[in-house]
Amino acid sequence: MKNIIRRWYDMIRINSINGHEVDLADYIANKLKGMGLTPHYIYFDEDREKVRPSLWTELDSGRPGKTMMLVGHIDTVGIANGWKTDPFTPTEEDDRVYGLGAMDMKGGLAAVLETLEYYVNHKDAFQGKLRACFLSDEEGLSAGAYQLMKEGVTADYAIMAECRYDNVAVGFRGRFSFEVTVRGEAAHTSRYPQVGVNALISAGKMAEAIEALPTKRHPKLNAGTWCVRHIHGGNMDTLVVPDTCELFVDRFVVPGEDEEGCIAQIYEAAKSIGLEGKVDVRLKPRVSPYMKSFALEEDHILLTTLRKTFTQVTGGELPVSYDPSCCDSNILAVTGGIPVVTFGPSGGGMHSANEYGHPYQVENCAEIYRLCVEALMN
Numbered sequence: 415m416k417n418i419i420r421r422w423y424d425m426i427r428i429n430s431i432n433g434h435e436v437d438l439a440d441y442i443a444n445k446l447k448g449m450g451l452t453p454h455y456i457y458f459d460e461d462r463e464k465v466r467p468s469l470w471t472e473l474d475s476g477r478p479g480k481t482m483m484l485v486g487h488i489d490t491v492g493i494a495n496g497w498k499t500d501p502f503t504p505t506e507e508d509d510r511v512y513g514l515g516a517m518d519m520k521g522g523l524a525a526v527l528e529t530l531e532y533y534v535n536h537k538d539a540f541q542g543k544l545r546a547c548f549l550s551d552e553e554g555l556s557a558g559a560y561q562l563m564k565e566g567v568t569a570d571y572a573i574m575a576e577c578r579y580d581n582v583a584v585g586f587r588g589r590f591s592f593e594v595t596v597r598g599e600a601a602h603t604s605r606y607p608q609v610g611v612n613a614l615i616s617a618g619k620m621a622e623a624i625e626a627l628p629t630k631r632h633p634k635l636n637a638g639t640w641c642v643r644h645i646h647g648g649n650m651d652t653l654v655v656p657d658t659c660e661l662f663v664d665r666f667v668v669p670g671e672d673e674e675g676c677i678a679q680i681y682e683a684a685k686s687i688g689l690e691g692k693v694d695v696r697l698k699p700r701v702s703p704y705m706k707s708f709a710l711e712e713d714h715i716l717l718t719t720l721r722k723t724f725t726q727v728t729g730g731e732l733p734v735s736y737d738p739s740c741c742d743s744n745i746l747a748v749t750g751g752i753p754v755v756t757f758g759p760s761g762g763g764m765h766s767a768n769e770y771g772h773p774y775q776v777e778n779c780a781e782i783y784r785l786c787v788e789a790l791m792n
Contacts, residue, residue: 417531418780419773421445422524423504426513432489435550439467439488442548445527446471449534456565458550458557460701468558470547470567473533479542480791483569483752484526484783486576487552487559487742490515496767509772510761516771517761521779522575523548525759528780533787540791545569552742555702559742563749571716571790573783574743575758579775581735582724583756584717585635585709588748589740590673591698592663594680596620596647596689600657610655614647616689617659621645623683624663632668634709634736639666662698666738669707673697705744709736715790716753723785724757727778732757757782 415423430438443453451471457464468488493514499505501514513520530546533539547567549558576583596617601610621642629638640663647659665676677695684693697704710717712734724732737756746754759775 416777418524418528418777421527422511422521422771422773422776425520425523426504426511426516427502429502430488430490430515431492432551432553433466435489436465436467439469439548439550442488442523442527443469449531451530451534456561458561460557466550466558468547468549468562470545470562471530473530473537473544475537475540475542475544477541479540480570481543481545481568482787482791483545483547483572483746484529485547485549485572485574485742485746486519486522486526486758487549488523489550489553490518491553491765494765494767498768501769509774510770511773512768512770514769517577517769518764519575519577519758521761521771521776522577522758524776525780525783526575529783529787532784540787542791544787544791549742555700556705556742556745557702559745560702560749563745568750569752572746572752572754573720573786574741574746574754574756575779575783576741576743576756577758577760577764577771578735578756579758579760579779581733582717582720583735583737583743584712585736586705586707586740586744587635587638587738588667588671588705588707588744590665590667590676590704591700592665592676592680593696593698594620594624594661594663595694596659596661597692597694598655598657598659601655603653603655606655611657613656613659616692617645617647617661619687620684620689620693621661623687624661624680627679627683630668630670632670632707632709635668635707636738638668638671640664667707669709671707673704703749705740706748707740708744708747710747710753710755714753717755719786719789720755720757720782723782723789726785727781
């Protein structure tokens, strides 16, 4: 078995479900030490027991030049119902390997390690520095990626080795979540509707008004979106007209949209349906900042180089895509100011039972990453 596939299998066997990243971090650290590299552990502030590390390392060619970053996350989602095999046992079937994280994204991690090891043994084949970063909590609040930026680990280029092999993503939308409180007027239900104002009815109207709000458009990322995805209010135990109702609102944004503008829009929606002064809006508190939108220029040398090397390795064309969601790439691009593309070995069943990856994609991505480093750092 090839070393790259063996490492992929090893990592699938390690439980690194979000919140339990330490064993995989230690495995990767040992592999880095075996290459003669120094792993640097970093911890986000909320990880007071230091059990959820991210880590990074640097290979210096000894010659001045650019810095390239290869990045991936080490955590996975939890175990979904319906697995036909042991999710921690790599199981081969035709051209697929089943296992938790086989697609998202332990194949990408194996490709990063393979690329790094190649250049450890061929330091004369590039100039500048090669950094590899292995991040915790991507499936949560991306605290690992934010901590990496806080530590000042940066680069001139970054390849996020996430699981998308049929295209390369160069732009992602951003996201905010808002809590909206709609106030009514309590009264005895026997006297309603002559007395009292039902906050549930008002909140229903408010939900419709929010989802009808306009959004900006981007030539590649299309439009932002509003989604009211939770409503809570009232009670079943007492005869009281509900006087408050809470809405939870997801807002995906494109460049040019920010939280202040979104909040202002919600207040305008309240005014338009006669609820001015009856609605409170706040950004939902969270430990990590919300992700902002970005899009890399399609003529950027990082992107054109990746696409050329993909063709060189596979003989095919690599389409450019723009993702409606967000991921750690947003943090590298917006918080870190690093040009980033998102491309790595893929498969199927992501975030569900019977997840699988393709060995040939893991091997191809390692070769593509190697050629990108060679082309961009000489």
